[in-house]
Amino acid sequence: MTPLLETRDLSRHFKVGGKLFSHRLLHAVDDVNLTINEREIVALVGESGSGKSTMARLLAQVYKPTAGQIAFQGKDLAQLRGRKQHLQYRSDVPMVFQDPFASLNPVYRVSHGIKRGLKLHRPELSARERHQELLRVVAAVGLNPPEEIIERYPYELSGGQRQRIGFAQALAYRPKLILADEPVSMLDVSIRIGLLNVMAKLRDEEGVSILYITHDIASARYVSDRVMVMYGGHVVESGPTESLLADPQHPYTQLLLSAVPDPRAPLEVTAEAAKAEPPAVIDPEPGCRFRARCPLAVDECAHVTPVLRTVEHGHTAACHVTAPTEVAAA
Amino acid sequence: MTPTSRPSEDTAALLDVRDLRIVYDSPRGPVEACSGVNLTVRPGEFVGIVGESGCGKSTLLFGIAQLHTAPARIAGGEVRFLGEDLVTLPPKELNDLRWRNLAVVMQSAMNALNPVRTIGDQFEDAILAHEKWSDEEIRERSAEVLRLVAIDPVHLGSYPHQLSGGMRQRAMIAMALLFTPDLIVMDEPTSALDVVAQRSLMVQIKELQQKLGFAVVFVTHDMSLVSHFSDRLLVMYAGQVVEFGPTRTVFDTPSHPYSRSLLDAFPSIRGPKVPLLGIPGDPPNLADPPEGCRFNPRCPVAQEACRSEAPELYTLEASPDVQSRCLAHRPTDPIDISSPATEVTAS
Amino acid sequence: MKFASLVKNRKALIGLILFGITVVVSLFPGLFASQADADVIGAFAPNLGPSTAHLLGTTSYGEDIFSQLVFGARQVLVIALAAGGFATVLSVLIGITAAYLGGVVDEFLSLITNVVLILPTFPLMIILARYAGTSNWVMIFVLVATGWSYGANQMRAQALSLRNRDFLEAARVRGERRAYIILFEMMPTMTSLIVANFLGSALYSVLAASGLQFIGLGNRSSDSWGTMLYWADSQEALQAGNAMWIIAPGLAIAVLSAAFALMNYAFDEIGNPALRPVRRKDLRKAKKAAETLEEKGAGHDAYVEAV
Numbered sequence: 001m002t003p004l005l006e007t008r009d010l011s012r013h014f015k016v017g018g019k020l021f022s023h024r025l026l027h028a029v030d031d032v033n034l035t036i037n038e039r040e041i042v043a044l045v046g047e048s049g050s051g052k053s054t055m056a057r058l059l060a061q062v063y064k065p066t067a068g069q070i071a072f073q074g075k076d077l078a079q080l081r082g083r084k085q086h087l088q089y090r091s092d093v094p095m096v097f098q099d100p101f102a103s104l105n106p107v108y109r110v111s112h113g114i115k116r117g118l119k120l121h122r123p124e125l126s127a128r129e130r131h132q133e134l135l136r137v138v139a140a141v142g143l144n145p146p147e148e149i150i151e152r153y154p155y156e157l158s159g160g161q162r163q164r165i166g167f168a169q170a171l172a173y174r175p176k177l178i179l180a181d182e183p184v185s186m187l188d189v190s191i192r193i194g195l196l197n198v199m200a201k202l203r204d205e206e207g208v209s210i211l212y213i214t215h216d217i218a219s220a221r222y223v224s225d226r227v228m229v230m231y232g233g234h235v236v237e238s239g240p241t242e243s244l245l246a247d248p249q250h251p252y253t254q255l256l257l258s259a260v261p262d263p264r265a266p267l268e269v270t271a272e273a274a275k276a277e278p279p280a281v282i283d284p285e286p287g288c289r290f291r292a293r294c295p296l297a298v299d300e301c302a303h304v305t306p307v308l309r310t311v312e313h314g315h316t317a318a319c320h321v322t323a324p325t326e327v328a329a330a
Numbered sequence: 331m332t333p334t335s336r337p338s339e340d341t342a343a344l345l346d347v348r349d350l351r352i353v354y355d356s357p358r359g360p361v362e363a364c365s366g367v368n369l370t371v372r373p374g375e376f377v378g379i380v381g382e383s384g385c386g387k388s389t390l391l392f393g394i395a396q397l398h399t400a401p402a403r404i405a406g407g408e409v410r411f412l413g414e415d416l417v418t419l420p421p422k423e424l425n426d427l428r429w430r431n432l433a434v435v436m437q438s439a440m441n442a443l444n445p446v447r448t449i450g451d452q453f454e455d456a457i458l459a460h461e462k463w464s465d466e467e468i469r470e471r472s473a474e475v476l477r478l479v480a481i482d483p484v485h486l487g488s489y490p491h492q493l494s495g496g497m498r499q500r501a502m503i504a505m506a507l508l509f510t511p512d513l514i515v516m517d518e519p520t521s522a523l524d525v526v527a528q529r530s531l532m533v534q535i536k537e538l539q540q541k542l543g544f545a546v547v548f549v550t551h552d553m554s555l556v557s558h559f560s561d562r563l564l565v566m567y568a569g570q571v572v573e574f575g576p577t578r579t580v581f582d583t584p585s586h587p588y589s590r591s592l593l594d595a596f597p598s599i600r601g602p603k604v605p606l607l608g609i610p611g612d613p614p615n616l617a618d619p620p621e622g623c624r625f626n627p628r629c630p631v632a633q634e635a636c637r638s639e640a641p642e643l644y645t646l647e648a649s650p651d652v653q654s655r656c657l658a659h660r661p662t663d664p665i666d667i668s669s670p671a672t673e674v675t676a677s
Numbered sequence: 678m679k680f681a682s683l684v685k686n687r688k689a690l691i692g693l694i695l696f697g698i699t700v701v702v703s704l705f706p707g708l709f710a711s712q713a714d715a716d717v718i719g720a721f722a723p724n725l726g727p728s729t730a731h732l733l734g735t736t737s738y739g740e741d742i743f744s745q746l747v748f749g750a751r752q753v754l755v756i757a758l759a760a761g762g763f764a765t766v767l768s769v770l771i772g773i774t775a776a777y778l779g780g781v782v783d784e785f786l787s788l789i790t791n792v793v794l795i796l797p798t799f800p801l802m803i804i805l806a807r808y809a810g811t812s813n814w815v816m817i818f819v820l821v822a823t824g825w826s827y828g829a830n831q832m833r834a835q836a837l838s839l840r841n842r843d844f845l846e847a848a849r850v851r852g853e854r855r856a857y858i859i860l861f862e863m864m865p866t867m868t869s870l871i872v873a874n875f876l877g878s879a880l881y882s883v884l885a886a887s888g889l890q891f892i893g894l895g896n897r898s899s900d901s902w903g904t905m906l907y908w909a910d911s912q913e914a915l916q917a918g919n920a921m922w923i924i925a926p927g928l929a930i931a932v933l934s935a936a937f938a939l940m941n942y943a944f945d946e947i948g949n950p951a952l953r954p955v956r957r958k959d960l961r962k963a964k965k966a967a968e969t970l971e972e973k974g975a976g977h978d979a980y981v982e983a984v
Contacts, residue, residue: 047524047525047526048524060850062846062849062850086852087852090850090851090852091852094850094851095847095850097843097846097847098843099843102842102843102844103843103844103847104844104847105844105848105862105865105866106844106866107865107866107868108865113844113847113848113851116848116851116853117851120851120852120853121852158612159383160612161612169847169851188382188383188551188613189382189551189552189553189592189595189596190382190591190592190595190608190609191608191609191612192595192608193595193597193606193607193608194608194610196597197605197606197607197608215524215525216525217525217599218596218597218598218599219597221597221599221603222597222603222606242603245599255526256525256526257599258529259525259526259528259529259530260525260554260599261529261532261552261554261555261557261558262554262558262598262600
């Protein structure tokens with residue numbers, strides 16, 4: 001079965017430093033192979049500087065890849081020609097943004113973005129059908145009564161409600177894959193679950209896949225089928241959610257998991273001073289980018305960049321120490 | 331509103347907030363952001379204040395530290411610190427207390443630190459505002475506090491943007507430690523940090539607390555974060571305290587439906603995966619709060635009485651060190667909340 | 678809805694009334710006075726003081742001052758609105774384009790803006806007026822050419838701050854064309870700034886045009902208020918004891934300028950729906966809230982939300 005979306009050796013670099021003649025390159029994303037299948041939620045987990053937001057923008061075609069390819073339904077995005085094809089991709093793969101307070105134009109009613117989306121991407125609908133669809137998607141994300149909600153301005157809705165509108169906007173395109181860039185991080189905890197449940201519902205009832213980008217591994221576990229962990233522009237571990245979290249192989253994944261506070265665990269106050277934080281990867285040398293913070297680092301880590309190797313079925317990790325060789329897929 | 335007898339009527343309390351009311355004078359009329367809050371902090375204790383946006387926790391913190399500005403004003407109550415009521419204390423004496431005995435760590439270091447001055451200069455400012463020390467003494471103390479938070483003193487010459495996010499926050503904490511205060515109040519100091527840096531910072535704060543013996547009041551929206559480090563937990567909703575007690579107790583057996591729902595809203599990474607509900611609806615508009623219990627429109631076990639009678643903060647009979655603002659814990663004629671809500675009208 | 682909010686703000690209401698009076702007078706001058714009274718030299722006895730026959734007295738040429746004021750209103754208003762309008766259009770186009778397109782285009786447009794900005798305005802106006810003649814259209818051209826650059830910088834700054842807002846990126850990701858985004862997504866959020874800019878330009882034009890006319894660079898045979906001042910000054914009205922000849926047009930200029938300034942207060946609200954009076958609440962409560970809300974701006978809303 002062809003995956004819905006697939007990237008091969010995807011990289012994106014940015015020039016940094018002085019203006020015109022700078023040669024220094026920030027490697028935001030390097031050699032990423034990402035796969036998303038139909039009807040699945042894939043979580044892309046990482047801290048700031050990991051490259052996860054850049055990945056979202058690459059897939060949304062806000063940035064062009066520096067290297068590598070993105071293939072949607074088997075077709076290379078670089079081969080899209082003309083406004084029509086690009087528009088079609090945008091309606092198949094829309095994006096939901098992080099900040100509910102900035103993602104809706106404050107001057108228009110909340111239905112504005114949905115209506116524009118319907119007009120641009122589903123021109124076959126009549127005006128009445130568009131209105132029906134508008135009401136349908138607003139109800140599908142749990143905003144009731146839809147007739148009343150669509151008349152409101154953004155400032156009249158709460159953060160959680162605005163984010164739901166964001167999802168409704170995406171849903172109006174009849175998308176195959178929704179790119180959700182930290183959609184719940186700016187919401188209150190008690191509201192987050194509501195949104196996460198909406199995402200699961202969209203997968204189950206509308207058959208939509210979602211790329212859920214987040215730094216919160218607990219919410220990633222709650223809603224996703226598969227998880228990919230990013231660090232310093234690389235994917236360091238990837239696999240089905242439950243098995244990855246039950247038996248994390250990469251030291252960074254283990255660090256992430258240990259950092260999630262568990263109120264039930266006894267408090268051990270170790271003499272652990274804060275180690276270096278995620279690096280800005282500028283003109284990197286070959287080698288593992290996590291080695292400065294890794295308790296398991298060996299000599300090889302400083303010279304050879306580890307690649308993702310299968311640890312068990314579907315579960316891969318890029319570490320010389322814990323995954324030195326390919327394990328034959330069971 | 332007179333509070334029922336507080337469980338730890340401790341006259342040696344470091345901080346004793348009594349019936350504090352903070353009001354915002356908005357164009358639509360006065361809005362009560364904090365309604366009769368009671369809070370005690372013992373020396374060396376770590377108290378976490380938890381709540382979501384709009385609950386009044388930041389307002390409370392600012393009120394305690396006397397940092398509130400118009401249109402916010404203290405409309406009633408006391409803030410007793412080291413025997414003095416901060417609300418009525420004249421500015422000069424208040425200034426004496428500031429930083430020496432009571433220090434504040436803000437939410438975002440980048441907002442609190444002056445971007446065009448070095449860390450060392452800002453430490454110097456803080457010191458000179460309260461003491462007349464020599465340059466030598468200033469330098470020594472500045473280096474000392476930086477070492478306490480595991481920052482190389484060479485960074486006294488650095489500008490804030492040259493430090494990483496985690497280091498900046500630690501520099502803020504170092505600044506608060508300059509005079510080894512008795513109490514440090516912190517307003518979400520970790521929210522701008524990644525999860526690993528967050529944990530690191532919390533561990534550091536806890537270590538320092540154990541080493542130097544200061545008390546901490548820590549405001550956050552992240553219940554699981556603070557509950558791993560705090561001695562007592564105070565849960566706020568709609569400007570009121572809804573639960574207050576030892577962390578372990580509040581966490582294992584929350585006595586208020588909001589605390590329980592809030593705890594349930596955190597997906598866990600350990601243990602079985604269960605579908606969660608969150609809390610439907612939105613926090614109330616404080617300009618026009620619901621009748622009766624303020625949580626009743628969203629409460630999963632609200633009963634008829636909850637919609638008309640406003641509960642007070644009751645001390646639990648079974649565990650006298652816990653207080654809960656729920657009619658189910660009313661000493662005389664508690665209501666029964668074992669059945670689901672009679673009619674949940676969540677918007 | 679928009680007029681409702683204008684009416685509720687007391688300052689804006691006064692401004693609107695003053696502006697309204699000026700508009701009515703300029704549209705139907707014949708209702709208030711006669712052209713002949715204003716223009717015919719020797720129609721009346723010179724330098725008469727105010728009386729029931731001549732509300733503001735007569736000039737030293739025997740023209741009725743009140744009639745001149747009435748007929749002059751149209752001139753002033755046309756110049757103010759036209760110059761203000763064109764200058765604003767130019768600032769908006771240049772400022773927003775520079776901000777949105779960025780890069781070389783931005784550098785180029787910013788350079789032009791800044792050069793024009795630092796040119797000394799009044800001397801430039803004098804030179805242009807000297808060589809280009811004295812008709813009203815020349816006046817408008819001069820005012821626009823010297824007045825657009827300040828606004829352009831403001832527009833550019835505002836557009837820059839908006840450029841990376843998520844809702845604009847959402848529009849981009851949605852597949853909207855660039856022109857659509859600039860015109861329909863970005864500009865509507867800048868309405869209050871654009872209108873403020875227009876009112877400011879109009880105000881500037883009233884004063885600058887009157888100034889140019891006063892020193893004789895305008896159309897000296899027009900009835901415009903600045904021209905009245907020119908003639909009053911050249912005839913040494915004060916020495917002749919005819920203070921009203923100077924006071925009347927001077928006051929009229931001041932009042933029209935004030936009208937523009939006062940109207941500025943209300944337009945913030947139109948641009949930002951969050952500042953409009955709440956619909957669903959009790960009407961009296963909303964009315965009261967709206968009044969004081971307009972006085973203080975959105976800051977208090979933010980406080981209540983921040984609680």
